[in-house]
Amino acid sequence: MNIEEYREYCIRKPGVTEGFPFDSNTLVFKVMGKMFALADVELFRTINLKCDPDRAIQLRESYEGIKPGYHMNKQHWNTVDTDGSVGDKLLYELIDHSYTLIVDSLPKKLKEELANYE
Template sequence: MNIEEFREYCTCKKGVTESFPFGENTLVFKVMGKMFALAAIENYPATANLKCDPEWAIELREEHDGLIIPGYHMSKKHWNTVELEPNLPNKLVLELIDHSYDLVVKSLTKKLQTELQNL
């Protein structure tokens, strides 16, 4: 999955905004104001940081050694850095994006969850 495909998939999700709060090379995706993905747009291979359940994060790192690593500049427990291309299947990357988005949505206040639902 290239960076444009990654961006398109993230932005098609409900309540998502994109911005560059950390400089022009790091694209950040938020749902209802809370970050669920960051992408380094100048890197090759393209990489993204995605939130992940801590136990699954460890499994993914072991199964995809070197392609999924502890989150760069993030909480190593809750974030993974994922190599988007060319070695990971797109299906897995999409699943990881969905998982990250869902984790963040579940952590939103009831009020924000209701607002998101009503969008």
């Protein structure tokens, strides 16, 4: 996966916006205002993704390229290498998982708004 494929995959999900709230290099994707993915656009060595805590532990034990979230809550976020050590199929699945976790945690009103995007 390259930065263009990553961006295109994230931005086409319903209710997603993108921006640079932290600095000019860190591209952040949010669904209904809540962050679900971020990466450095210049280096694109890793992606930070939200993850179920139990699954996060399992993934970290199974894949060398998945580590506790860098500068994030390490219980709920993973930093995933984009160097090929984690296959694209799993990367896409983990992006979907992160997006779904955020959508599932949205208040009812925002979930109703999001339904209008689909």
